[in-house]
Amino acid sequence: MKKMNKKEFKQCFSRRLAEKFAMEVSDASPSELYQTLGSLMTSAYSQDWRQTWQDYRDAEQKQSYYFSIEFLPGKMLKSNLLNMGWLETVEAGLLELGIQLDDLAEIEPDMALGNGGLGRLASCFMDSIASTGLPGNGNGIRYEYGLFKQRFVDNYQVELPDEWLQKGNLWEVRKESKAVNVRLGGNVYLSSDEMGNLTPHYQDGMVVRAVPYDTGMVGYQNNIVNTMRLWSVEIPAEEEGNYRSVEARRTVEDLTSVLYPDDSNEAGRRLRLSQEYFFVSAGVQSILRYYKELKQPIDKISQYVAIHINDTHPAMCVAEFMRLLIDEENVSWERAWNLTQKVMSYTNHTIMAEALEKWSIPMMKSVCPRIYQIIEEIDRRFVAEMTGVQSFDLIQRTRIIQNDQVHMAHLAIIGSHSTNGVAKLHSDLLKSVVLHDFYELYPARFNNKTNGIAMRRWTQLANPSMSKVLDETIGKTWRKTPGDLRLLLNYENDDQVLNNLAAAKLTNKKRLAAYIQENCGVEVNPHAIFDVQIKRLHAYKRQLLNLLHIIKLYLELKENPDLPIEPRVFIFGAKAAPSYHYAKSIIKVINETASLINNDDSIHNKLKIVFLENYNVSLAERIIPAADVSEQISLASKEASGTSNMKLMLNGAVTIATLDGANVEIRDAVGDDNIAIFGLTEEEVYQYYENKTYHAAAIYEQDNVVRRVIDTLIDGTIPNIHSEGQEIFDSLIKYNDEYFVLRDFEAYCIAQMSIDKAYKYQRRWLQISLRNIANAGRFSSDHTVQRYAEDIWQIEPVFAHKDDRGVTKH
Numbered sequence: 001m002k003k004m005n006k007k008e009f010k011q012c013f014s015r016r017l018a019e020k021f022a023m024e025v026s027d028a029s030p031s032e033l034y035q036t037l038g039s040l041m042t043s044a045y046s047q048d049w050r051q052t053w054q055d056y057r058d059a060e061q062k063q064s065y066y067f068s069i070e071f072l073p074g075k076m077l078k079s080n081l082l083n084m085g086w087l088e089t090v091e092a093g094l095l096e097l098g099i100q101l102d103d104l105a106e107i108e109p110d111m112a113l114g115n116g117g118l119g120r121l122a123s124c125f126m127d128s129i130a131s132t133g134l135p136g137n138g139n140g141i142r143y144e145y146g147l148f149k150q151r152f153v154d155n156y157q158v159e160l161p162d163e164w165l166q167k168g169n170l171w172e173v174r175k176e177s178k179a180v181n182v183r184l185g186g187n188v189y190l191s192s193d194e195m196g197n198l199t200p201h202y203q204d205g206m207v208v209r210a211v212p213y214d215t216g217m218v219g220y221q222n223n224i225v226n227t228m229r230l231w232s233v234e235i236p237a238e239e240e241g242n243y244r245s246v247e248a249r250r251t252v253e254d255l256t257s258v259l260y261p262d263d264s265n266e267a268g269r270r271l272r273l274s275q276e277y278f279f280v281s282a283g284v285q286s287i288l289r290y291y292k293e294l295k296q297p298i299d300k301i302s303q304y305v306a307i308h309i310n311d312t313h314p315a316m317c318v319a320e321f322m323r324l325l326i327d328e329e330n331v332s333w334e335r336a337w338n339l340t341q342k343v344m345s346y347t348n349h350t351i352m353a354e355a356l357e358k359w360s361i362p363m364m365k366s367v368c369p370r371i372y373q374i375i376e377e378i379d380r381r382f383v384a385e386m387t388g389v390q391s392f393d394l395i396q397r398t399r400i401i402q403n404d405q406v407h408m409a410h411l412a413i414i415g416s417h418s419t420n421g422v423a424k425l426h427s428d429l430l431k432s433v434v435l436h437d438f439y440e441l442y443p444a445r446f447n448n449k450t451n452g453i454a455m456r457r458w459t460q461l462a463n464p465s466m467s468k469v470l471d472e473t474i475g476k477t478w479r480k481t482p483g484d485l486r487l488l489l490n491y492e493n494d495d496q497v498l499n500n501l502a503a504a505k506l507t508n509k510k511r512l513a514a515y516i517q518e519n520c521g522v523e524v525n526p527h528a529i530f531d532v533q534i535k536r537l538h539a540y541k542r543q544l545l546n547l548l549h550i551i552k553l554y555l556e557l558k559e560n561p562d563l564p565i566e567p568r569v570f571i572f573g574a575k576a577a578p579s580y581h582y583a584k585s586i587i588k589v590i591n592e593t594a595s596l597i598n599n600d601d602s603i604h605n606k607l608k609i610v611f612l613e614n615y616n617v618s619l620a621e622r623i624i625p626a627a628d629v630s631e632q633i634s635l636a637s638k639e640a641s642g643t644s645n646m647k648l649m650l651n652g653a654v655t656i657a658t659l660d661g662a663n664v665e666i667r668d669a670v671g672d673d674n675i676a677i678f679g680l681t682e683e684e685v686y687q688y689y690e691n692k693t694y695h696a697a698a699i700y701e702q703d704n705v706v707r708r709v710i711d712t713l714i715d716g717t718i719p720n721i722h723s724e725g726q727e728i729f730d731s732l733i734k735y736n737d738e739y740f741v742l743r744d745f746e747a748y749c750i751a752q753m754s755i756d757k758a759y760k761y762q763r764r765w766l767q768i769s770l771r772n773i774a775n776a777g778r779f780s781s782d783h784t785v786q787r788y789a790e791d792i793w794q795i796e797p798v799f800a801h802k803d804d805r806g807v808t809k810h
């Protein structure tokens, strides 16, 4: 990629502004300046983008395609600048033109085509795949509306549409020439020729156009630009006549309109399944079209293509790939099946039953009838193959079609060569419990790939103050090789370094405090402990446990305002799914508790609660560098991995955690003395399930502290929560506390006391924090994707060895 000095950049920038808007810098709005900078950047990397694609093609590289219904890249301006190697030059050049880069970055809407960890992981992977020079692509949906914008009205969550495309999206390119047609609905019947070959005939239904929008995934200073391809629906020109009414057009346009249609009703579920088939079919068709251009025999396709099924949403890739091979390419079933299994791989991201998708047969038949036929045949052959080899019961439990439902995880496992979990514990649980039956059938297919995070975004971009201290202390190699963060361990007794890290943290805390003041009107003390829980709102993640502990502290302070605890600011960031009533009640109760505590002068500002609205990637970038404490308190066994735990440790926060998901590996990395572990283990949780011996009401009756705290939900201590307080109270006492909040409460309070105590000894605290930073390198997603590349996809990096003029040296 072309490197520029500051002077050249300023010239190019002013020239581009004049060309694009016929303006001088002094006349332009931040939005026009942002557009100008963006267009300068895209034209600078588009040469590399073409070249990367060309190189893969010339070298006939095997490529991977990561199919994900969510991508959560956040803002791309600064991360692209960083990866292009332009960040410092541009920042300085703009400053000389009187422009703050951060003001331009503010203009960009967060690209929020995802919910949480799953989508953010996909985006960290996209960054790392390009940065490690791997030939890998993303494939997903270009939703017109991203995840809703969250507002609090009367302390309730209210959802507003996220019209992120309103002002255009300068990173994407509409590739009309690469569009494909996707057929939805209708009927299909098969005719057979004298050789027994089956041909499908389609009746009715609709054909929609899938048009790709490609976004360049710029690798970290390596001249590689990969592609994230997101599909948008359009009405094909030849079908225009069939879609005259607004309503008819709407039925098509809805397909790629929203992320997660409300699945509490039939129409929403149907739309969701249609979305899944839409992006699966479009993606697989375009892969096959590309493969055919290579003019290789179809039987070699697994040497060129790896398709990754990210969670169950794209599981229909298995059946669609089969469909294309047998219906369009005339490949026999047996050969097609063999190729499909070699090409496909699958990651499971949760053990929560609700997320292991199942679709009713009538629904699937009506959305994608041919796919259903193929799944039925896969299921039939699976049963036939296993009969006589495995027990009847095992076959019944593992087959794809059961009780009138299609089990998507079963389809993904049976139709692929690899199934992985996302942290050691999670992968073990898949083998021993959740997918144990499949492990019996296919032990060699199971493996672990612990999640990772795009280190550059979460340090260099989000935390420049800490990054500077790291550069000054251990040099700059950690920027490219995160494992080098370990060099920091040499300085754990160096007061100067500890103080520098403390000063960087304080800078970040002050910045967050200013944001909190501006957005919530709450004044917080930057010297207080910033205790952070940021993640989707879900009962298993136990934001409620956090809240109950806060209430306990509050009650204690009310009794004894001089209680010798460190001042603490509890910071929450979380969205609740719009139809998840219970999670919304928790938000309401946290917010009302915040109003109560934040306005109670009698506790001398020792406690504050801040629930920041609209948690998203950009907000995470503000909060994480300022965190002292990282709350990872899900019920053991329920959080597959977690990734905010990794980001927070990397930024020097000390983790308070159950032994769940990747917390176990964080504990192993930092050692017991540098993390606060508490609560039931996963084995103990399973024992409770087995013995059915958990009685939350008994804890409530016997434990005075618990009772006092829980009663505040219903006795008027916390105002305005009449029904929500009762609902939560009932969930704990009447419905026996599904996530063992009360069982872990005491242990959690003790762990919290240890945090309070440790913080009092600042030097020791800073050492713990330093050890967390130093040991975070292993959680780089660069490392994770390399494991996927070697073990699952069998793809290799192409370092095209380009010179600075973008010329490929072979």
Ligand code: GL5
Pocket (backbone or CB within 6 Å): 115, 116, 117, 118, 119, 121, 349, 350, 355, 422, 451, 639, 640, 641, 642, 643, 661
């Ligand atoms: C999730 C899990 O809940 C997280 O534990 C995990 O870190 C993440 C990425 O593997 O996947 N599954 C899921 O559906 N979402 C997640 O965050 O949204």
